[in-house]
Amino acid sequence: MIDLQSVMPIHPPDPAQQDATMTDATAQATRPTDHPAIPAEKIGVLLANLGTPDDYTYWPMRRYLSEFLSDQRVIDYPKWKWQPLLQLIILSKRPFSSGAAYKSIWNHDKGESPLMTITKDQTAKMATAMATRYGDQVMVDFCMRYGNPSTKSKVRAMVDAGCTKILFLPLYPQYAGATSGTANDEFFRSLMDEAWQPAARTVSAYFDHPSYIDALAVSIETAYAKMEKRPDILVCSYHGMPERYLRQGDPYHCQCQKTTRLLKQRLGWADTDIITTFQSKFGPEEWLKPYTVDHVAELAKQGRKSIAVVAPAFSADCIETLEEINEEIKESFEEAGGEHFTYIPCLNDDDAHIDALSTVIEENLRGWLD
16 A cells, blocks of 8 residues: 555645734634634735626616716716706616616526626636635635625625735726726725725736736637638727827727737737727717727728627626627628628636736735735
8 A cells, every 4th residue: 555645745834824824823822712703814806897787677777877877987077967967867768778788688597697697707716716826815706886796895795704905906907997997996985984994905907918918819719710701800899988088198098909909919910900999989979989880880881791899898798798799789780781790708707817817916916925
């Protein structure tokens, strides 16, 4: 019989885990016997996405849209001018049309939106990756900027669980005030309610991180390999924003353009193989151009009858990709004479995406761990 212990290598204990264990044991030994139980210290990794209504019916949709469209990072008009218009006119109608759009993509089996389902899957995989890397020193969870679960509730839960440090990761590769900025705002506001605030870090935009670009490129190469005919062009459709925000210093437009450029270089493609466009225009202002919905029609009229569309600004498929791109934008292309339209899904919980995000997280945990 072979003694496995005699042939298996003996790995020394992780110093960080050993120190944490000794600290907890020492603290427990010195506390009074009637001292309330204190959870072991750990680090929280809090993933944040945009949000989702609890249901596609009128009142849940209205609550969600009211919170979203009342955010002055999103719509920065003066409140005295915007709120009457929003509450009395827009929200009397828009919950019905938006609710119908959500219903068309709703995960009826789980009673939630696809964004919620995918974010849960991403979080579960990230928790496994962090446990493999750090053991029980790291707690992973997610929150939504609008709707549930709220940022405040998850910060509170992490503090209750013993998190003395929290790394906050907005799941937006490119920074925009209306996405990463407002997510960070809500995180900071949540910390204000804590009597004993945890140390906090926020993760910068990762639009040019090699691991993210590679994961994006691999998803496109995989999709192209499955097609009978190579598309005439790949449309990189990013969520839009008012052009005025660019002039005010928001870096989003530049980061989107750089993402496309780096993706093109990684794929080894020519300039004519790929293009950047912007979608989801709202309101009367000029937004970043070209508009995806108009440009795909123009491509069809130019004779580019086969196109693929990818959405690099979205970490998970949602209403803007599953309904707007795969229905509205597709319809615009086909009505203009387009013949073959392929939507390439977001990275979602793909292993390459989780690996890329894990790398970003590990880099931002340095000094706290390692």
